[in-house]
Amino acid sequence: MNLKALRYCVEVARESSFTKAAQNLHVAQPALSMAVSRLEDELGVVLFNRATRQVSLTAEGKLFLARVESCLLGLDGARRELNDLSQRQSGEIRVGVPPMYGIRHIPELLMQFREQYPGIAMHVVEGSAQEIGERLAKRDIDVALLESRRVEPAWESIALGNDEMVLCMSRQHPLSSASSLSAAELQDREMLVFDSTFLQRHLLDVFCAAAKVQYRIALESNFVSLVVAATRSTMGISTLLRSVQEKEPGLIGVSFDPPQFMCFNLCWRSNEYLSLANQTFIETARLFFQQRDPA
Known part of the structure; x- marks a missing residue:
């Protein structure tokens, strides 16, 4: 059974397309299609x-590729483990x-x-x-820094540390x-908010919804520097982490009532x-x- 053909099948299943799979794997589509067809002939079943x-995927394809993907992950892990044994200061x-x-x-952590470990490349x-x-789930990365509420049970x-989410504004804001x-203080206030992919936006919306309060969106963005600059320019109020606000001259950070804390974890696939x-x-x-937060 050809290992390359197995990898081809996994990619075709992931993309639901022979064309996209060939592009991702940097192979000619006819070669990929032929390899998959030969594997189907060898197995005596149609996979796609x-x-x-x-x-x-056909029913047989789903059954077969579920096992194949698990085996390929195991092989990749074994290869990386062997490489680690021979090159402990690289990777x-x-x-x-x-x-x-x-x-x-x-x-600072990355510099340390x-x-x-100067021989280890960092991406x-x-x-x-x-x-x-999503990147961690798709194996595009190996380790993720995430707020505890975004860590999947699997x-x-x-845990690394905590930070407080605070309402930020210019010194001139009332x-x-x-x-x-x-x-209640946020009713009809001009807010500079992050988009819905940010946990901070979710926490703000839940906080306001519980009190049946509606703020007004003056700016929505996923660009942190833009939100900070707009807050400083008195465009409106934003939600930032206390650690960020303290490093931004001219920004005042006021706690929510009750305070809103975020706990951060380093996580990886089990x-x-x-x-x-x-x-x-x-x-x-x-x-x-x-060392920075002994408690």
Whole structure:
């Protein structure tokens, strides 16, 4: 049984298209189609329904490829484990971080990790909690930094630290002198909000909905720097993490009433081999955050 043909089948199933699978794998479509057909002949079953425009798995294909994908993951893990045994100071890490929590500690953590393990290549991607979670699920990254409410039950994780979500405004804003703000204070206020892929937007909406309060959207964006700049320019109020607000001159951070905290975890997929490089990064991150927040 040809291992390459098995990988081809998995990709065709994932994309529901021979054309897209061939493009992703950088092979000619005729060669990919021929390899899949030969495998079907060898197995004596048809794996894909080709009659419609969108390719789909047959019942036999679903059964077969469920096992194949699991086996391929095991083989990839074994290959990476063997590589780790021979090259303990090399390898790569693929990490996903949210744009806001990453501002505070992640650059320093990565610089420290690089100092200790210069032979390990680091690939870091930024995105909303939803995007980072999807990347981890699709195996585009190996480790993700996510708020605890976005960690899937099937993933393994360790807690790193907490941060407070606060209402931010310019010093000139009439609410800037408040010690805390209830949801009622946000009725009809001009808000600068993140889009729905951000957990902060979800928390703000739940907070206001519970009090039957409606704010007005002056700006919606997934661009953190834009929201910070617009807040400073007195366009409206935004929700930022306390750690971010404290580093932004001219921004006042007021706690919600009751306060809204976010707990951040480093997580990875369970029951899959995690390379030594990624294991080392997780341990380094754990110690790094522990030293900054011993409690």
